[in-house]
Amino acid sequence: MPEIRFKDIVKQYGYVTVLEDLNLKVSDGEFLVLLGPSGCGKTTLLNMLAGLVEVTAGEITIGGKDVTDLDPKDRGLAMVFQSYALYPTKTVEGNLKFGLAAQKLPKAEMMKRVNWAADLLQIQPLMKRKPAELSGGQRQRVAIGRALVKNVEVFLFDEPLSNLDAKLRTEMRLEIKKLHNELQKTIVYVTHDQVEAMTMATSIAIMNQGVIQQFGSPDDVYENPANLFVAKFIGAPPMNIIAATVAIKGKKILATHAASGVSMDLSKYDFAHKPADGAKVYVGMRPEHFAIGSDIAGKEAASFDLPVLYAEKPGSDGNAYLNSGDEQIAVRIDSAMVKDLQGANASLKIAFPHDKFSVFDAQTESRI
């Protein structure tokens, strides 16, 4: 069964090295999401796997077979593109059939597969239409269908939902996830949308500037970000990061936030290696872990009392942004509180539990 491996991959465009010594392993049946800001090399990596972009150095294997120099059609892959890339002069049926062009199947088998995919994606009534006569969501289904008919073990998705509106995106997200659960094929999925990554992936590789910053399960990436970049990239609003100085007092490890003077007890934090006295660190706090108002009492927590910059209500929950002196701190609040905090001179008492901190080295910006 296919397991995809990238070994020491290098990609250069002219004199620019986009990817350098990249290693990655995708296990069989996994839903891997390559996540990162635009220009981080995630699409390049996917295109190299597909065979559409040449590898400068390194090796790509699928199921133990070296495919680095194979033609795209010989790699046993199917791909769904961002702009759907449907053939404009062919009908939906023609598009699905052309997906099988390289496989030289008997007619009956071809029809069987086309019908199977059409039923699965509920595009049977559209079969005689041209792509121009379809809506965005329908085109997306056809594009997925064209990949499905190939009956391959590995599917590649290149930002497939970014051209859809918010409602359709949610629908298609669930549908793709459902397909993965049903078919149990390996999927490599590129996106810059962290919601897609968190909801669909079985593992996420977060990339920045051609380097994989962290590779792990969605929970792992969210709860234990490997470095500052990941911490700031995942979450909406992202993790609050404040600069602090470590003070070791007996068995206790304290970190003091310079701007507000609040000291945080890091004793419960699971250090990989303990910082020295006086070390500069960044302390990370997820907005939803803060306790507010009456919830504060009786808990071991670092408490702040900060002026509110502004409060917003994007949906069921509200967010408040507080002025901590240097960085602003985002806090998840009850949406009923938003109105009260929008007035001038509002301030908010918040407390952060001692066991939920993330701590990063100020120099290397990695988790310690």
Added chain:
Amino acid sequence: MANIDISEREFKHYPPKKKKIKGSSIITFIFLAMIALAVLVPLYVIIVTSFKTLDQITLGRIFDLPTTWTFEGWNKAWSEVCSGMTCNGVKAGFFTSIKILIPSIAISVGLASITGYALALWKIKWAGSFLFVLFICAFVPFQVIMIPLVLITAKLGIYGTFWAVAIVHGVLSMPFLTLIFRNFYKDIPPELINAALMDSGSFWRIFGEIVLPMSGNIIIVVLILVITGVWNDFLIGLTFGGFGAQPMTVILANTVITGTGAVRYNVDMAAALLTALPPLIVYFALGKFFVQGISAGAIKG
């Protein structure tokens, strides 16, 4: 009241807004009218003359309408005028021109579309240099390579046949047409070709099933260019056709220039019109697509 149907809305009449005619637009109008007249006046003279009797023509007065309308000139031009020793009218040249036209369309459009497709959509070594060479070729005047080409066609044993004329036309128009096709295909979204590469990967299948069906507009543009170019050509036909394969233009020139005895203007004019007609018909039939094709290349949806 909010859900009133659009068709039930009361129709109010608003007077059209009056526009003042500006001085600059008058000048533009005069300029355009002069250009149009420069073409239309001679064209008018040619048409009326072709329908006149020889008697009326000898009176001069070229702007008069024919007193008696006659097709005599047209008949003679089509089937009786002499070119050299043969007197079969421009008819013979018409069929030779058709025989030349069809293979030269096939050669030039076939070669140019495939080469343009390869250059635009496939990763080919030296594609840039090849394009540069094509670019140079497109601007080498035919007269420069005329004599070597005559020798080559003679060596191939096709000199003096319509094949020689057709092949020379096809080959000479290939560089320019390739550039046109290449620029058109460059605008096809790369994702579409990537999808086709993953689905099929076959050079010919992608061309035949995906790319060619998308090239309708540009093929019509090229067809019009080739048909008018080949049909109106005189020099290549004269040089490579010998006596056996004289296209219509050559026959026309022979009858008009070397006619013996009294000049029969009505026959000459009719012959000229007959020769000029086919590309005009093609242009009127396909002109709508021609405009579409040009803009389709510029802004692609």
